[in-house]
Amino acid sequence: MALECLVYVSLATIEMSDDHLREMLRKARENNTKLDITGMLLFRDGFFMQALEGPKDKVDALYEKIAKDSRHKDLILVYNKAIANRSFADWTMGFNKIDDKTLECIDGFCDFMQKPTPDFFMTRASEAEALLNEFKHQIFF
Numbered sequence: 001m002a003l004e005c006l007v008y009v010s011l012a013t014i015e016m017s018d019d020h021l022r023e024m025l026r027k028a029r030e031n032n033t034k035l036d037i038t039g040m041l042l043f044r045d046g047f048f049m050q051a052l053e054g055p056k057d058k059v060d061a062l063y064e065k066i067a068k069d070s071r072h073k074d075l076i077l078v079y080n081k082a083i084a085n086r087s088f089a090d091w092t093m094g095f096n097k098i099d100d101k102t103l104e105c106i107d108g109f110c111d112f113m114q115k116p117t118p119d120f121f122m123t124r125a126s127e128a129e130a131l132l133n134e135f136k137h138q139i140f141f
């Protein structure tokens with residue numbers, strides 16, 4: 001089965017405490033292990049960006065399921081492409097919470113995600129990909 005990487009952005013509909021995020025990730029990692037899905041989730045100020053990678057049918061089905069989750073809304077698919085190799089092979093779902101201090105440390109990302117809106121990323125697939133990759137070596141929990 002061909003591998004696919006899908007990236008989307010969305011807005012949280014509820015206050016996401018660390019406890020809530022931790023529990024959501026626990027469940028996600030349990031499911032993703034079974035589905036052979038890896039990826040990365042970034043959270044900043046009510047805004048999510050997630051990469052899902054794995055067998056195409058599994059990724060598409062999981063995205064459909066995630067899209068129905070009432071904890072977020074206004075999902076925008078940033079890109080969806082066939083890949084030869086995984087970028088996040090080490091993570092059933094890596095996670096990082098981005099704060100201003102973190103962003104300052106990243107060259108070229110000073111203004112990025114300061115006022116995140118999902119449509120901002122629609123035309124910036126490569127920036128989204130770079131941002132996800134930047135964080136894959138810094139896992140928050």
Ligand SMILES: Cc1cc2nc3c(=O)[nH]c(=O)nc-3n(C[C@H](O)[C@H](O)[C@H](O)COP(=O)(O)O)c2cc1C
Pocket residue numbers: 024027028029031032041048050062065066067068069071072093
């Ligand atoms: C931003 C966000 C990212 C999510 N990521 C995943 C994920 O990677 N894998 C997953 O199984 N569920 C994820 N979920 C949760 C799913 O929407 C859903 O609640 C969960 O898969 C239900 O699991 P269950 O059918 O085993 O109860 C995510 C939810 C949100 C809001």
